[in-house]
Amino acid sequence: MTQKVADVRANLNENIVNAAKIIGRSKARRAVFEEMYRGKKKLKRVDELMQSTGLGRVHVLNEGKKLAGNGIGAQVKVDGRTAYEKDEFFVHHNDNLVGEEKSSSEGATGRERAAPGAPPCSEK
Helix, strand or coil: CCCCCCCCCCCHHHHHHHHHHHHCCCHHHHHHHHHHCCCCCCEEEHHHHHHHHCCCHHHHHHHHHHHHHCCCCEEEEECCEEEEECCHHHHHCHHHHHHHHHHHHHHCCCCCCCCCCCCCCCCC
16 A cells, blocks of 8 residues: 655645646536535545536546546545545645635736846946
8 A cells, every 4th residue: 555755734835736737727627626525525436426527437537537646636446436535635725725726727828927037237
């Protein structure tokens, strides 16, 4: 069994920003994330996510795998069926994550600019 070795308490803001980037502007990934973390159930089966999001099985599996692969949940088998398990960090910081993602997408224009440097020197 593998164990997480990341120190989530030391990098709280970084983890929230990273998760917001992973979820990104994908409506499908956001829907799967929100349904994974809605309610008190720790595990959500793919069938449940399909019904609540309206996405197909393969689409839910693809988006769930992206989330699980980046540590925003875990993919597990329950009675031979695929399910997704909540990560405790995101259970407690879900509101911060949703706010961070919305604020970053509102300010995004599609283009990133380099940070302004020192103005060029002019010689006289």
